[in-house]
Amino acid sequence: MTAETVAVGTEILLGDIVDTNSAELGKVLAEFGVLHLHRQTVGDNWKRLADALKTALSRSDIVFTIGGLGPTQDDVTRDGISSALRDQLIHDPLIEEAIREKLESRRIPWVESQARQAMRPASAEVIANPNGTAPGLICRKDGKVVVAMPGPRLEFLPMLLGPVSDYLRSVSDGVIYSTTVKIVGMGESIVENKIKELMEGEDPTVAPYAKTGEVHLRVTSRAASKEDAEEKVSPVVAQIKSRLGEVVYGFDDDTLESAVLAVLRGRSETLAVAESCTGGGLGERITSVPGSSDVFLGGVVSYSNALKVSMLGVSEKTIAEHGAVSEECAREMAEGIIEKSGATWGVSVTGVAGPDGGTVEKPVGLVFTAVSGTGGTTIERNVFPGTREAIRERSVKWALLQLRKRTLAE
Amino acid sequence: MTAETVAVGTEILLGDIVDTNSAELGKVLAEFGVLHLHRQTVGDNWKRLADALKTALSRSDIVFTIGGLGPTQDDVTRDGISSALRDQLIHDPLIEEAIREKLESRRIPWVESQARQAMRPASAEVIANPNGTAPGLICRKDGKVVVAMPGPRLEFLPMLLGPVSDYLRSVSDGVIYSTTVKIVGMGESIVENKIKELMEGEDPTVAPYAKTGEVHLRVTSRAASKEDAEEKVSPVVAQIKSRLGEVVYGFDDDTLESAVLAVLRGRSETLAVAESCTGGGLGERITSVPGSSDVFLGGVVSYSNALKVSMLGVSEKTIAEHGAVSEECAREMAEGIIEKSGATWGVSVTGVAGPDGGTVEKPVGLVFTAVSGTGGTTIERNVFPGTREAIRERSVKWALLQLRKRTLAE
Numbered sequence: 001m002t003a004e005t006v007a008v009g010t011e012i013l014l015g016d017i018v019d020t021n022s023a024e025l026g027k028v029l030a031e032f033g034v035l036h037l038h039r040q041t042v043g044d045n046w047k048r049l050a051d052a053l054k055t056a057l058s059r060s061d062i063v064f065t066i067g068g069l070g071p072t073q074d075d076v077t078r079d080g081i082s083s084a085l086r087d088q089l090i091h092d093p094l095i096e097e098a099i100r101e102k103l104e105s106r107r108i109p110w111v112e113s114q115a116r117q118a119m120r121p122a123s124a125e126v127i128a129n130p131n132g133t134a135p136g137l138i139c140r141k142d143g144k145v146v147v148a149m150p151g152p153r154l155e156f157l158p159m160l161l162g163p164v165s166d167y168l169r170s171v172s173d174g175v176i177y178s179t180t181v182k183i184v185g186m187g188e189s190i191v192e193n194k195i196k197e198l199m200e201g202e203d204p205t206v207a208p209y210a211k212t213g214e215v216h217l218r219v220t221s222r223a224a225s226k227e228d229a230e231e232k233v234s235p236v237v238a239q240i241k242s243r244l245g246e247v248v249y250g251f252d253d254d255t256l257e258s259a260v261l262a263v264l265r266g267r268s269e270t271l272a273v274a275e276s277c278t279g280g281g282l283g284e285r286i287t288s289v290p291g292s293s294d295v296f297l298g299g300v301v302s303y304s305n306a307l308k309v310s311m312l313g314v315s316e317k318t319i320a321e322h323g324a325v326s327e328e329c330a331r332e333m334a335e336g337i338i339e340k341s342g343a344t345w346g347v348s349v350t351g352v353a354g355p356d357g358g359t360v361e362k363p364v365g366l367v368f369t370a371v372s373g374t375g376g377t378t379i380e381r382n383v384f385p386g387t388r389e390a391i392r393e394r395s396v397k398w399a400l401l402q403l404r405k406r407t408l409a410e
Numbered sequence: 411m412t413a414e415t416v417a418v419g420t421e422i423l424l425g426d427i428v429d430t431n432s433a434e435l436g437k438v439l440a441e442f443g444v445l446h447l448h449r450q451t452v453g454d455n456w457k458r459l460a461d462a463l464k465t466a467l468s469r470s471d472i473v474f475t476i477g478g479l480g481p482t483q484d485d486v487t488r489d490g491i492s493s494a495l496r497d498q499l500i501h502d503p504l505i506e507e508a509i510r511e512k513l514e515s516r517r518i519p520w521v522e523s524q525a526r527q528a529m530r531p532a533s534a535e536v537i538a539n540p541n542g543t544a545p546g547l548i549c550r551k552d553g554k555v556v557v558a559m560p561g562p563r564l565e566f567l568p569m570l571l572g573p574v575s576d577y578l579r580s581v582s583d584g585v586i587y588s589t590t591v592k593i594v595g596m597g598e599s600i601v602e603n604k605i606k607e608l609m610e611g612e613d614p615t616v617a618p619y620a621k622t623g624e625v626h627l628r629v630t631s632r633a634a635s636k637e638d639a640e641e642k643v644s645p646v647v648a649q650i651k652s653r654l655g656e657v658v659y660g661f662d663d664d665t666l667e668s669a670v671l672a673v674l675r676g677r678s679e680t681l682a683v684a685e686s687c688t689g690g691g692l693g694e695r696i697t698s699v700p701g702s703s704d705v706f707l708g709g710v711v712s713y714s715n716a717l718k719v720s721m722l723g724v725s726e727k728t729i730a731e732h733g734a735v736s737e738e739c740a741r742e743m744a745e746g747i748i749e750k751s752g753a754t755w756g757v758s759v760t761g762v763a764g765p766d767g768g769t770v771e772k773p774v775g776l777v778f779t780a781v782s783g784t785g786g787t788t789i790e791r792n793v794f795p796g797t798r799e800a801i802r803e804r805s806v807k808w809a810l811l812q813l814r815k816r817t818l819a820e
Contacts (some may be wrong), residue, residue: 001655007773009619009702011617011619011626011628012433012436012449013436013441013446013448013449014431014436014437014628015432015434015435015436015437015438015439016433016436016437016448016619016628017433017592017619017627018428018429018430018433019428019429019432019433019622020428022425022429022451023422023425023426023427023428023429024425025423026422026423026424026426027426028425029425030424036423036454037422037423037452037455037458038423038450038451038452038458038462039422039423039449039450039451039452040448040450040451041432041449041450042447042448042449042451043447044617045447047569048447048448052448052464056464070598070620071598071599071602072598072602072609072618073609073637074617074618076603097567104760105682108597108599108600109569111453111599113599113602113603114599117773131795135752151620152620153622154622154795154796154800157796157797157800160797168763180426186763187478188481188482189481189518189521189523192481192521193521193523197483199483207420207421207454207484208482208695208701209419209421209426209427210480210562211427212562212591213565214562216426218421218426218445221690242489260731268438272717273690273711275690275693277697278694278697279690279692279693279694279696279697279702280654280683280685280689280691280692280694280695280696280697280709280711281510281690281694281695281697282690283685283689283693283694283711283713284560284688284689284690284691284694284802286689286690287687287688287689287690287691287711287713287763287802288689288798288799288802290765290766290798291766292713293713293714294687296711296713296714297714297716297717298691298710298711298712298713298714298721299710299711299713300708300709300710300711301683301689301690301697301708301709301710301711302708303693303697303702303703303706303707303708303709304703304706304707304708306707306751306752307682307707307708307751310723310750310751311708311710311751340720340721341717341720341721342716343773353697355700356700356701360675362428374558385541385564386567386568387567387700388700389698390563390564390567392698393699394503410622
């Protein structure tokens with residue numbers, strides 16, 4: 001079975017928002033073994049939307065629309081589907097009632113434009129939306145299917161993972177099973193060279209994806225059941241692992257941070273951080289992992305020099321002589337957070353994130369990370385290219401990578 | 411002039427990566443007044459890519475491809491362009507030389523598969539890529555133009571903002587000028603109702619976009635020069651501001667965090683944070699603003715209860731009697747970070763981010779934020795729906811919103 005996504009929204013084309021919804025839908029389709037071969041994006045224009053839907057219906061078994069179901073004049077998805085399926089729009093009093101109840105319970109006044117949300121193609125089945133006013137729709141006409149979902153992420157995601165997944169379960173046959181092998185610290189070409197003939201296999205397939213500082217290998221097989229597919233995938237994953245060694249840090253949903261936390265958890269060790277240029281980003285990344293609290297104690301965001309001194313015990317002399325962005329300051333930050341928190345490991349980051357504040361000696365992108373533990377303190381210096389955002393992101397990843405190296409070595 | 415984007419990569423369709431590149435390209439096209447009416451995404455399949463390119467070339471003046479220029483067998487963009495434009499691939503010795511030099515300087519061995527990256531359509535002009543091995547390409551054949559850029563973000567973005575922007579400047583006519591009015595604390599329907607007839611205008615157009623907790627209104631005009639367009643946009647923006655009042659927090663690149671920082675900067679006040687469930691995310695968000703260091707002193711990520719006590723002075727009794735997720739604890743965290751840092755304002759967040767750890771009394775999503783300043787300490791309680799990620803994101807936004815309210819009131 002093939003599926004296609006049509007995302008609707010001028011704001012997507014203008015780059016005002018990043019379309020994460022289509023990616024979430026892609027993941028769900030892959031789970032159900034539905035081939036997702038095309039995505040299209042059009043603006044809030046019913047004619048272009050209707051054309052996109054016709055193209056999609058001509059080549060795909062199920063078409064998913066995302067967005068354009070709101071109450072405003074710009075929300076044209078209902079009209080576009082009606083036109084592409086030649087299925088007239090009708091007013092559904094049950095939808096209107098549900099919307100009125102929802103608004104009332106939140107003490108929001110009824111606005112006449114809300115009535116647009118109560119329209120639907122005559123053939124459509126309604127999907128309740130407990131998180132917003134616009135319901136989803138499953139439209140079936142002449143053997144064609146269009147499933148419409150709202151765009152706001154907090155409405156879209158529960159609908160996708162709940163009723164739309166139930167629908168997919170009821171119509172899909174077979175599964176795609178895949179395992180992603182995650183690699184850090186080895187370039188894509190070298191990885192590919194080491195597993196060349198595995199990549200030439202047709203079942204399972206092995207496909208590489210380069211991420212910032214990482215390479216992911218997706219090993220995929222298609223079969224009648226998950227078990228059959230798994231049986232083909234597992235030996236190839238084992239081969240990859242044995243050829244690449246410790247640069248493989250994890251699989252599937254593992255992240256560098258979850259992998260590091262798992263190692264520390266296994267040893268009953270704890271972690272605390274001292275951040276300057278990343279401003280809390282390292283802690284944020286670590287605590288994005290559910291259950292991180294049994295390893296991660298917390299940290300200090302010592303953005304000002306005064307806080308570096310008062311909360312981490314960095315010496316004023318060090319800052320005066322070497323500056324806050326220095327090997328010496330990174331060392332004292334990492335050692336200071338251990339002192340203050342009692343953690344087994346202390347990790348620090350200090351650098352020049354830019355765009356201003358760079359000098360010839362200390363350019364924008366210069367970052368020091370220190371890892372302190374029972375085996376002493378190690379410090380790494382790096383100069384990252386790119387924007388403030390990129391430098392901060394790379395600094396967080398780099399700090400995690402240094403911590404991983406230390407934990408592997410000890 | 412119209413443009414269309416074709417993003418290439420099975421990993422995008424599978425949802426393994428979110429396509430931020432197409433959004434960045436969309437922003438640049440809007441700046442140059444190029445109408446971006448369609449986006450397509452296809453996998454690493456040269457036939458479907460060639461079909462997508464043919465469709466795009468039939469309706470758009472310029473087609474941009476993103477991705478698929480790497481050295482592996484999966485990288486089919488060169489082949490797809492060659493097929494769609496009927497322009498044969500040739501080996502370019504200058505590209506190969508540049509790749510060899512780059513690899514050598516990084517001490518990476520030459521792998522034969524790299525030679526794929528030295529192939530290009532015969533008509534193509536090469537765009538140097540200082541951040542990676544694959545060059546970009548501007549292919550012109552029979553009045554059609556395809557611009558190919560590499561997919562890795564840190565290669566794509568500099569090429570887009572540098573040479574590709576230069577190219578667009580040389581070919582575009584007229585400009586689109588737009589101002590985005592950013593609103594927090596008022597729902598989309600109510601906003602629309604208050605500015606209804608402004609939204610019915612054709613030049614400038616006013617389009618609403620709902621974001622998590624925010625509404626953005628994009629006011630857009632198209633004209634021969636930026637000045638002419640600006641003259642049409644400004645009065646409408648002024649009207650919107652006067653009708654909506656203080657729910658308008660900023661414009662264009664302003665973010666809630668940059669708006670709050672600007673207010674504090676204007677008063678020479680400082681800010682520090684005390685975070686639990688957000689793990690550093692609030693500090694990260696605040697320090698994403700360049701120049702935040704003159705207002706933001708830093709903070710404590712008190713993930714463990716022990717750190718709440720030792721680093722923020724939260725009383726053990728408070729935690730024992732009310733728990734770490736409580737109004738009382740939020741208050742002591744916010745007041746404690748002022749005490750420790752000397753900041754004018756202290757903001758704290760403590761909550762249950764889930765997915766585990768919820769109880770009937772304190773469910774997943776329960777979050778307390780406190781804002782402490784010279785006018786005292788105010789605390790808000792909220793229960794956010796959604797995933798761990800959504801709860802943490804909403805908590806950060808909510809904390810900033812509370813701080814903004816306090817600064818407006820005082």
